[in-house]
Amino acid sequence: MASSSFMAILTLALLLQTATLSAQLSTNFYSSSCPRVFSTVRSTVQSAIRNEARIGASLLRLHFHDCFVNGCDGSLLLDDTSSFTGEKNAVPNRNSARGFDVVDNIKSAVENVCPGVVSCADILAIASRDSVAILGGPSWNVKHPPPTSNLNQLISRFNALGLSTRDLVALSGDYIFLMHTLDLIAYNWAIKLLRPNKAIKLPKSLWLRGQQLGPLDLQTLLLLTTTTSRTSSRTKASSILISSCSMVAIFLTLALLIVHMEAKAIDEMSPSFYATSCPKLFPTVKPIVESTIKKEARMGASLLRLFYHDCFVNGCDASLLLDDAPNFIGEKNIPPNKNSTRGYEVIDEIKSAVEKMCPGIVSCADIIAIVARDSVSILGGPSWGVQLGRRDARATNAIVTNISLPLPKANLKELVLRFRGIALKRRDLVALVGAHTLGEAQCHSFRERIYNESNMNKELAQKRRLKCPRSKGSGDANLAPIDAQTPLVFDNSYYKNLVQNKGLLHSDQQLFSGGKTDPIVRTYSEDQEAFFNDFASAMIKMGSVNPSLVQLARSG
Ligand code: HEM
Numbered sequence: 001m002a003s004s005s006f007m008a009i010l011t012l013a014l015l016l017q018t019a020t021l022s023a024q025l026s027t028n029f030y031s032s033s034c035p036r037v038f039s040t041v042r043s044t045v046q047s048a049i050r051n052e053a054r055i056g057a058s059l060l061r062l063h064f065h066d067c068f069v070n071g072c073d074g075s076l077l078l079d080d081t082s083s084f085t086g087e088k089n090a091v092p093n094r095n096s097a098r099g100f101d102v103v104d105n106i107k108s109a110v111e112n113v114c115p116g117v118v119s120c121a122d123i124l125a126i127a128s129r130d131s132v133a134i135l136g137g138p139s140w141n142v143k144h145p146p147p148t149s150n151l152n153q154l155i156s157r158f159n160a161l162g163l164s165t166r167d168l169v170a171l172s173g174d175y176i177f178l179m180h181t182l183d184l185i186a187y188n189w190a191i192k193l194l195r196p197n198k199a200i201k202l203p204k205s206l207w208l209r210g211q212q213l214g215p216l217d218l219q220t221l222l223l224l225t226t227t228t229s230r231t232s233s234r235t236k237a238s239s240i241l242i243s244s245c246s247m248v249a250i251f252l253t254l255a256l257l258i259v260h261m262e263a264k265a266i267d268e269m270s271p272s273f274y275a276t277s278c279p280k281l282f283p284t285v286k287p288i289v290e291s292t293i294k295k296e297a298r299m300g301a302s303l304l305r306l307f308y309h310d311c312f313v314n315g316c317d318a319s320l321l322l323d324d325a326p327n328f329i330g331e332k333n334i335p336p337n338k339n340s341t342r343g344y345e346v347i348d349e350i351k352s353a354v355e356k357m358c359p360g361i362v363s364c365a366d367i368i369a370i371v372a373r374d375s376v377s378i379l380g381g382p383s384w385g386v387q388l389g390r391r392d393a394r395a396t397n398a399i400v401t402n403i404s405l406p407l408p409k410a411n412l413k414e415l416v417l418r419f420r421g422i423a424l425k426r427r428d429l430v431a432l433v434g435a436h437t438l439g440e441a442q443c444h445s446f447r448e449r450i451y452n453e454s455n456m457n458k459e460l461a462q463k464r465r466l467k468c469p470r471s472k473g474s475g476d477a478n479l480a481p482i483d484a485q486t487p488l489v490f491d492n493s494y495y496k497n498l499v500q501n502k503g504l505l506h507s508d509q510q511l512f513s514g515g516k517t518d519p520i521v522r523t524y525s526e527d528q529e530a531f532f533n534d535f536a537s538a539m540i541k542m543g544s545v546n547p548s549l550v551q552l553a554r555s556g
Contacts, residue, residue, distance in 0.1 A: 045131055
């Protein structure tokens with residue numbers, strides 16, 4: 001069932017914009033009856049996305065679900081009545097479709113400015129367009145083709161509107177959001193086929209509107225790969241996508257493409273990438289990291305964490321550093337970064353120093369990677385040759401942030417799945433989370449564990465409770481070391497803690513809670529060198545996720 005729904009959506013994704021016939025629609029329908037409709041909708045959508053970025057995806061999906069059932073008529077919003085059961089409560093909407101409250105808010109706001117004029121169906125359409133635009137995607141006012149079009153009809157309709165086949169493909173990129181909602185079965189299939197031991201790289205041809213999309217979202221990759229193959233070979237693609245498309249063919253095509261991309265991308269990164277263009281890069285970075293850590297040792301932890309948070313969201317492309325812009329919301333200001341990640345000013349300082357030395361050469365993404373390595377080694381951990389040659393992102397999809405990074409309440413299965421999503425194995429997961437040998441966490445991140453979990457060391461729980469009150473809202477930001485023994489030294493005491501049930505975060509203790517990762521934790525707790533070796537190679541792997549290659553861009 002799940003796989004067939006996935007397949008159906010894949011096929012239909014190409015066809016979808018809205019189900020309404022373009023002949024009856026106009027983009028200035030409300031220009032005299034409700035001239036403020038667009039600004040009213042947009043500001044409500046904007047504030048909803050500010051509260052929770054994911055709501056943008058949910059609103060887009062509402063439009064999709066509305067259009068696919070009896071056309072785009074707002075029928076999705078109808079509640080149950082005595083004469084019919086509403087669509088809200090039908091599978092696949094029940095417990096899944098969301099954002100109805102936001103649509104209600106928009107409708108009220110619109111009713112305030114022009115009562116009884118604008119239909120809910122139109123509000124859904126505008127809200128979905130605005131969600132995409134606010135989250136970094138395109139905006140449009142295209143009259144949409146009916147969903148019954150085949151590929152040739154779609155192409156000629158788009159051509160008639162002055163849009164190329166490429167535009168058609170880019171517009172189909174809207175479905176990246178929809179794909180987020182697809183079930184885990186499809187996700188797992190993709191992961192298996194993508195050979196999880198390999199890092200995944202995207203070539204320039206998979207960029208959407210100048211923004212490179214990350215491999216974290218394999219569904220995105222899948223869709224874009226299929227749409228890209230459609231651009232390059234219409235006939236072949238139409239036979240794959242439009243007619244009786246074979247799931248296996250799609251996945252195999254994807255897997256082959258990715259294997260090809262991997263080989264190309266891995267070849268092009270190297271620790272000596274700047275050896276001639278910026279030979280003093282390393283000696284410029286390290287002293288600044290050293291003096292920063294001298295002033296405040298915890299900053300080493302914070303800098304290391306920046307690298308992880310950068311790499312897990314759209315790959316290591318410094319998208320984490322982007323401030324809010326008119327067309328997207330930055331990653332910094334949404335959970336789990338908001339009021340938590342720190343050290344941005346240190347990266348700025350280092351970037352300035354590097355720019356003085358070799359202007360316009362070194363990417364911020366590479367600087368973050370070097371800084372993470374230096375922080376670890378300065379605090380007593382291993383060192384490694386950092387692969388370099390990443391390219392910085394110019395925009396970001398904030399929504400990916402809170403779906404990419406696992407939360408501290410995650411269980412082992414989820415952690416493994418998330419890491420596998422970017423080609424990191426179970427062993428890499430255990431080694432990388434060893435970074436929690438450094439740094440601190442806020443009370444809200446571990447409150448649940450110290451009050452409610454039976455596998456928490458009682459003495460430690462008692463101690464942590466002193467500064468972390470039980471009730472939500474009090475002392476939320478109070479800090480405690482994640483590694484109770486040596487939070488300012490990079491060593492293996494984190495694992496020693498875990499085997500004594502002294503993991504501070506729920507997600508930490510999950511690594512040693514009777515599952516398959518127990519033996520790895522035990523090994524690291526007894527053998528620091530094994531931990532150091534594995535940590536170094538896992539950091540290289542994590543750092544190779546989706547590097548946006550400078551050479552590739554220059555040669556393109
Ligand atoms: C397994 C998934 C992970 C989860 C659920 C997780 C969760 C967290 C949480 C909740 C905090 C405390 C944040 C706060 O309360 O403000 C934290 C801190 C930290 N995390 Fe993770 N983390 C994970 C993996 C990693 C990885 C892979 C690294 C690096 C390779 C890392 C490095 C750090 C560091 C160094 C800190 C301390 C930062 C500081 O003191 O500023 N974490 N993590």
